[in-house]
Amino acid sequence: MYCNACGKAIAEDGRFCSHCGNVVGIPPMPKKLMRSRADRKIGGVCAGLAQYLDLDTSLVRILWFFITLACGIFPGFVAYVLAWIIIPEEPELKPVVAAQQPVTS
Numbered sequence: 137m138y139c140n141a142c143g144k145a146i147a148e149d150g151r152f153c154s155h156c157g158n159v160v161g162i163p164p165m166p167k168k169l170m171r172s173r174a175d176r177k178i179g180g181v182c183a184g185l186a187q188y189l190d191l192d193t194s195l196v197r198i199l200w201f202f203i204t205l206a207c208g209i210f211p212g213f214v215a216y217v218l219a220w221i222i223i224p225e226e227p228e229l230k231p232v233v234a235a236q237q238p239v240t241s
């Protein structure tokens with residue numbers, strides 16, 4: 137494969153370009169069910185679920201709402217509170233300082 141930044145050939149499984157230091161591709165992240173910090177209305181449960189299932193957050197909220205109604209409020213409410221307690225909150229995102237390497241060539 138080739139580096140997107142400098143176009144030089146690099147190792148197939150390389151994550152950084154050995155020529156310019158550019159990050160190539162995104163390292164595979166194991167999918168983990170976590171409550172969303174950024175997109176939350178109550179506990180971030182629905183947003184976390186939506187992220188995990190690759191669904192729209194609003195869709196999950198609407199589904200949860202109707203399932204809660206259909207089950208008679210209480211089970212859905214208990215399920216939400218349980219999910220809130222059990223599902224870990226996603227780690228706080230620290231601002232990433234991009235290491236800009238000066239061009240020496």
Ligand SMILES: [Zn+2]
Binds near residue numbers: 139140142156158
């Ligand atoms: Zn490069």
